[in-house]
Amino acid sequence: MGEPMASATASIPARESCGLRLRYACAWLLFFLAYRLFGLRRGTIRQNLRRSFPDTSDAGRERIRNDFVTRQAEIMAEFDYARVMGAEKLRGRVQLLDPAGLRAAPVKLVLLGGHQCNFEWMLLRISLELGSGLIAIYKPMGNARVERYFLSIRSKFGARMLSSKAIRQEIGAIRDARALGLVADQVPRTSPERHWTTFLHQDTAFFKGPERMARLLRAPIVYVSMRRCGRGRYVIELEPLTAIGEKPAAGVPTERYARVLERDVDNVIEAEFDGLLQQTGARPGDLVLVVAAAPAVVAQALSNLRLEMGRRLGLLADNVFAFCWVTDFPLLEFSAEEARWTAVHHPFTAALDEDWPRLELSLLHISEPTRPY
Numbered sequence: 369m370g371e372p373m374a375s376a377t378a379s380i381p382a383r384e385s386c387g388l389r390l391r392y393a394c395a396w397l398l399f400f401l402a403y404r405l406f407g408l409r410r411g412t413i414r415q416n417l418r419r420s421f422p423d424t425s426d427a428g429r430e431r432i433r434n435d436f437v438t439r440q441a442e443i444m445a446e447f448d449y450a451r452v453m454g455a456e457k458l459r460g461r462v463q464l465l466d467p468a469g470l471r472a473a474p475v476k477l478v479l480l481g482g483h484q485c486n487f488e489w490m491l492l493r494i495s496l497e498l499g500s501g502l503i504a505i506y507k508p509m510g511n512a513r514v515e516r517y518f519l520s521i522r523s524k525f526g527a528r529m530l531s532s533k534a535i536r537q538e539i540g541a542i543r544d545a546r547a548l549g550l551v552a553d554q555v556p557r558t559s560p561e562r563h564w565t566t567f568l569h570q571d572t573a574f575f576k577g578p579e580r581m582a583r584l585l586r587a588p589i590v591y592v593s594m595r596r597c598g599r600g601r602y603v604i605e606l607e608p609l610t611a612i613g614e615k616p617a618a619g620v621p622t623e624r625y626a627r628v629l630e631r632d633v634d635n636v637i638e639a640e641f642d643g644l645l646q647q648t649g650a651r652p653g654d655l656v657l658v659v660a661a662a663p664a665v666v667a668q669a670l671s672n673l674r675l676e677m678g679r680r681l682g683l684l685a686d687n688v689f690a691f692c693w694v695t696d697f698p699l700l701e702f703s704a705e706e707a708r709w710t711a712v713h714h715p716f717t718a719a720l721d722e723d724w725p726r727l728e729l730s731l732l733h734i735s736e737p738t739r740p741y
Contacts, residue, residue: 395448430660461602463603476586478550479548479550495527506518548581563619568633579616659673
């Protein structure tokens, strides 16, 4: 049956290596060009977010979209970094938890994950424990060279990669494996057997293949949950969907999978709000008001909000004047409407001392700059 899985106890590294930081920068640039400049899948992402989170504001969905693009860039960088990352460093970056004690169970396992967090590192981390005892099912890619690149990394720690088109021919090998791993949250466009349910407010079809494989292998189904606890740092937890020896009715395991997958998606959104509360130090009963826009718009909106709250709470006295001295006030700003630089406040705002030599005297039509003080 192979060696039992062991949970990782190594500490998570506090600093990223130079190679990973460089990959983050390159991946972010590529995704910026693809999503922001060329608009790759921009409409599809926004449509899916509107359907999945109908009660979320447009600004909230835009924040989720931006986070999604950023995380996709991080996953790309981290996946390529796996080419040079050793086993101990991976154990330190991805902690594996097994609260149900599945690592000691003398049975085969069907491991079921989702496309959440860094699912590529999820496979690598589990294959560290199972090695060649793990068979991972993958969907063939259209480009042979790209597929070889992905498979070379995914099989780095011994996992055997099996194409979804070759499952029938490899049933014998699957029966002999310690565990079978699948990521089954994709749309079964051609599969005749589907399980329909409501997922993120939408009618959604799920593959029934994992539960059929579990019945064939007489194995419990284990959900592999993954959460992000920092850039390049994750925690994996094994959660049983079916008990050892359980014989659930058809469709029950797939429905359980849909529910825990939806739960994890909701938890990610809640974690974002928890992070906001931690950053602001808000407590029960506090009001947190957020403005998301261009810096100039945010500054103006928050200024008006501050004044309005001051008036409503009686913090502003009409008969008191408190003078202040503003330093480093910006002289110019770029007007997108006029496509030129304009004065921010008025054209008589003084320049900084260090900027005076940069002024072109020919444009001022004076022989020497006269300081306005």
